[in-house]
Amino acid sequence: MGRPQRGTLRGVRRGNRALLLRTLYFEQESSRQDLSRLTGLSPATVSNVVADLITDGIVIEAGAVDSDGGRPRTLLRIRESYGYVVGVDVGETRVRLELFDLAMAEQAKAEYALEPGAHEPPAVIEHILAGLGSVLADAGVDESQVLGMGVGAPGIVEQCPELLVHGQTFGWDGVPLGDRLRAGTSIPVFADNGAKTMGQAELWFGAGQGARHVVMTLIGTGVGASVITDGVTYRGASSSAGEWGHTTIAVNGRVCRCGARGCLEAYIGAGALLGRYGGGPAAGDEESALAAMLGDPTARPVLDEAVACLGAGLGDLVNLFNPERVILGGWAGLLIGRALLPEIRAAAGRNALTQPMAQVSIELGRLGPEAVALGAATLVVEDFLLRGDAPHRS
Amino acid sequence: MGRPQRGTLRGVRRGNRALLLRTLYFEQESSRQDLSRLTGLSPATVSNVVADLITDGIVIEAGAVDSDGGRPRTLLRIRESYGYVVGVDVGETRVRLELFDLAMAEQAKAEYALEPGAHEPPAVIEHILAGLGSVLADAGVDESQVLGMGVGAPGIVEQCPELLVHGQTFGWDGVPLGDRLRAGTSIPVFADNGAKTMGQAELWFGAGQGARHVVMTLIGTGVGASVITDGVTYRGASSSAGEWGHTTIAVNGRVCRCGARGCLEAYIGAGALLGRYGGGPAAGDEESALAAMLGDPTARPVLDEAVACLGAGLGDLVNLFNPERVILGGWAGLLIGRALLPEIRAAAGRNALTQPMAQVSIELGRLGPEAVALGAATLVVEDFLLRGDAPHRS
């Protein structure tokens, strides 16, 4: 149970180890030479640390590649079965779990429907723990091989040890999710807001790859965003940063379900669009209703207004955060984006300053809404890469 | 011209040196023991590095303090005359320079008025270089003693080596300010947007002290903001983050001087307020005109509208950035804030979500508009603390 000795010197080794591991994770396969170039570390150090990683079973050698006229280089990669991670998506209507290996290949999954309105914390926690046992059994993975479990939860997740969850629209008021789960399993637990985990999934494996400053927007029934600055999710003072849906685009405008007036969500949320189009609540599911609306010429005025408002909201994001990339996501965002992306880009351009607008690209998300669980699992991987080792067990 | 050897090991010493220097700078006077506690470094290392710093003339011993029943501790502090820094405020109507020592005590200053509309780059640069000579002569400081010059400029300042300035409302389009100034002096040059330098001044010495997540707003003729996340100014991908003045608070609203419609600046900028109040351009200076307006009961409707718009804008900042503190600054912001702070707070509360709103305090800046030059000078100090030494000279 030796502490990591964060002084400064023992930490150098740990830091280099983490740096190499991270590089290897995102570069997939590299030779020691590549790693030396990419990290700036000397070849000797790379050899040294890599030897450790191989001894620990985290990294393996994976074949060789000719290098015109010299010794072929040995490729290294992370042994994907070194450990497994669990991602949990707690949604308004269901709880979904997925088990991945370190390469994020799915090993097993489980899903539990929630009765409408029946998402009391005890029920949800029971589902998660049951699902955990189920996916482990299905994949034949022992608990000791699991590096951790990440949960994407609705609402604000405070990053304290207890992982307090505040879900205003969900009826959760300061639920200590971490403590509750840890009472039922010894696996390390991580959690974050669902929009933020989804943003991290797009950043690592989707439309955000390679960028360091990204805003991922999430447009569904509600409207939110996840802001990534310098490769890291921006949380603010109490983890609630990025509440884009309730920024004001019309002083004294329409009343929003949050109680304020003129919120963006009251103009571009799926409910608002369908309400202005159909007059009343749609009969079928919202998703096909919105798809139908996008194909209907008589919906044009409503859509034009929506594009103008979305452009204003996107312009705000560009002006305030100056990202390199803005990604449209969420089921409604993807539908609208697929139909109207050029118009949306133009509307954003009319509302943003020319300098930051020239530096940004506005794109569609690539992963779909299932990415919440995947992103939740990346919380565990991120921790693994940061410490360069498995989290300490009890 | 030895490179900083960023590998990893030589850097440890440099890092510790910088850490100690920074701690000492913000703690004012500390003993070696205090430093050991504050930094987590071992007493031996502290002694070691401090000895270096004393040899280099950066730190001096400053008296002793009894410590009930033991050896008195020797206090250490930074020798404020080790070096001097220059801060420059390039405003729409004037160029101001101030010379400070390392304790930010003013040594000399200079000011040059700009004819309205006559802020061509060459004229401004000439003023800066003339002012530099003037303040150095006044204070009897030699150029070799100056650690650097920081410039707070209007518009976006790209943090590339040439320090490109884009002032959309100012008529500067990609001016390489750094290169131009370096052609006239050998002193290292730094620059940033004026709102950002002012924000850093408030963060270090004013209303932002002790906070890690702050949004500093700057309301004058134009409207801007500086966002500090985790103690560091947030710049985004190309240094233009925080352009609050051109976020949209009314889709299809009033035309702003940036060309877009419904910008916040078009509603709460000083020009907009005076325009709606007086009907035409004010006779005297804007500042006293605005003060008069705030005391005039007939201006009430215009002020009510302004408060509502300001509240919407502040609510956006709270929702998106989730800061612990929001600070009203800029000459107009301070005037309005002094008169209407409770109403502004209430208006912001109506537009922000309850959870982040409960965590934030909205306050007035404490430093006044002169803080732009002070903050510009802190750019140099920040660099000094980061490298733990003077920037390398040519």
Added chain:
DNA sequence: GGGCTTGGTATAAGTCCTGAACTATGGGGC
């Protein structure tokens, strides 16, 4: 003056990175 408390320093040990020499592996010219 002796014990006690607190502040600071020297010394030796241990850890880590790195540059230079060295080994490994293959291609191509003749």
Added chain:
DNA sequence: GCCCCATAGTTCAGGACTTATACCAAGCCC
């Protein structure tokens, strides 16, 4: 087949740091 060269990776001595431990310094209290 032999030699040279190019590229990849490793070994080893050397140097730079931090730090634990023991030690000195300086003052209070009795």
